[in-house]
Amino acid sequence: MTKSRLEAFSDGVIAILITIMVLELKVPHGTTWDVLVPVLPSFLTYILSYIYLGIYWNNHHHMFHAAERVSGGVLWANLHLLFWLSLVPFVTGWMGENHNAPLPTAVYGAVLIMAAVSYTILQATIIRRQGSESILARAVGKDIKGKISLILYAIAIPAAFVHQGISDAIYAIVALIWLVPDRRIEAMY
Amino acid sequence: MTKSRLEAFSDGVIAILITIMVLELKVPHGTTWDVLVPVLPSFLTYILSYIYLGIYWNNHHHMFHAAERVSGGVLWANLHLLFWLSLVPFVTGWMGENHNAPLPTAVYGAVLIMAAVSYTILQATIIRRQGSESILARAVGKDIKGKISLILYAIAIPAAFVHQGISDAIYAIVALIWLVPDRRIEAMY
């Protein structure tokens, strides 16, 4: 029961975050095509953030499917992850409204890297409780994807001050890495 | 379990979307009857969008009732549907505030057609996994309703530039088509 309530709560928070981001898409004043132009960067940023939150929900789902029971430490590691995810609408709004200016783009990356770090902590907390022979531990393995993502984010953040397009491309690449189905965990079913 | 979590997440997103649309109904300044007049088109658009989201929730509910298990592909096809539904409050706000001007009305239709397409993709993804002899495959059959809806939306979008009233009427007709109870799926119970 403990596990299902944690899942329900996390689903609730992610569902609300994904939906609340839409409120950052300000309804334009006017009814011509050109009023949609300033909405475009916000819209593209919205799509990127939507995909990121979708990936987190998906991976969270798989991870807890493989988890057995949850401790107090897992509850807090999970709240820590949700904290960083909760900042996604804020940085999405800021980056979108400013046509991906350097600082907002870097801050967006900072939130993504903190979310990735907190996800790694959550994963390690669950595995520590279950032992290195558990299904989850074997499915995660060396967590190559997780490590590559962290490295890419660490490159993208300073790169925003060179040209924000580099960072945007890196954020899109990391999303693509995770969109590819994860055969390790899928194989567990 | 996988299936119930997907349902809970989708319910959460649709419940939030349906509720967040109300935030687009701006509380009027003033306390006389005439301050309610500009709220009226927003209110009518809200009713239309509420009915559409209600129909999607209802159909989603029936479809997953008939589904057995869900794959990674189904998770993403579902997130794809929720993405288009998440744009409903945005286009509802835009169309409502502009007394159904041509462009917002056409964009509203574009979101509806994309939602319908993504629903069809989700349905096909579930059926492919279950086989053409499954309960769902037989209940859906040739999916006449789905095809008619797509055709009507495709007419409504350009029609908005002739007269937006035509498009509004078509959107209402499609909603009515779906409000009529679907004997095919109800018969499964």
Added chain:
Amino acid sequence: MTKSRLEAFSDGVIAILITIMVLELKVPHGTTWDVLVPVLPSFLTYILSYIYLGIYWNNHHHMFHAAERVSGGVLWANLHLLFWLSLVPFVTGWMGENHNAPLPTAVYGAVLIMAAVSYTILQATIIRRQGSESILARAVGKDIKGKISLILYAIAIPAAFVHQGISDAIYAIVALIWLVPDRRIEAMY
């Protein structure tokens, strides 16, 4: 399953409505006691609406506890109830910001009466399916409370144009009537 998903969806919508109303409490500018004065009517209206939504959640909870299965008609009767409840934040904001002026107070009552009517329809739809000998049918009985509420709302709406205080008092009285535990349904447990 059908029943539990309907409950979860309704819980979601009511939980969001109850929370979204707080967004109508505008954060005051300034840090002195007097900036809180204009917030006071909004706050009192918020309390009233919170209690109403709490009562609806509570009664909804008891009603579906007693219900066995749900049909397509019940799904739509439930969405109809949620529609009227979804307007509560809008009228709460309007009434609160205008110190309970006559028209907003009357419109608030109109939303309450429509919610009550739609609740009665939902209840009748469930009972029709279960038969007059069902637990719910016997628990509801002649539904004296429901009928008194409808009469009181019908008085409160025109009374707002005489003096809004009368309507406010009636809304509070109806809430009190329902806050008193309902021995009929509690007895079922």
Added chain:
Amino acid sequence: MTKSRLEAFSDGVIAILITIMVLELKVPHGTTWDVLVPVLPSFLTYILSYIYLGIYWNNHHHMFHAAERVSGGVLWANLHLLFWLSLVPFVTGWMGENHNAPLPTAVYGAVLIMAAVSYTILQATIIRRQGSESILARAVGKDIKGKISLILYAIAIPAAFVHQGISDAIYAIVALIWLVPDRRIEAMY
């Protein structure tokens, strides 16, 4: 079932509150470091409130894990707790926007103390129903933490008018007290 629906509803409300607070973090205009400076107090207040809501969710979770069945009284005691928690985003926004000025800081404390009181009432309502020999009654014991928190809040509220830093420190200390894992209840598992 009654219990799980109450849990789901409470999870929903707390999940929404935690997420809605982020809307009080206004997206800054401009793209330089200095536009982030005014966001900082709002951000720190957000972190504090996030931790508080996380603690309430966590404790609520443990408490109902130990509860067996819920009565009508528990439903209302729970709604009472959620009412005070629902005001957290409002006071968070007010306190954050005003760099922790005395009055907003005191009002923040007032909401925290009312939340703590309503939590105590909820706890007592559940225990009364289960008897003093129940798991929950023994786990709660003399509720030292609860009592210390109430005393600290009662000091923090007037202290805000001396210096708001004192109150902020006290709020942080109370949060820390609760963040330390509660061995009494954890031991139940």
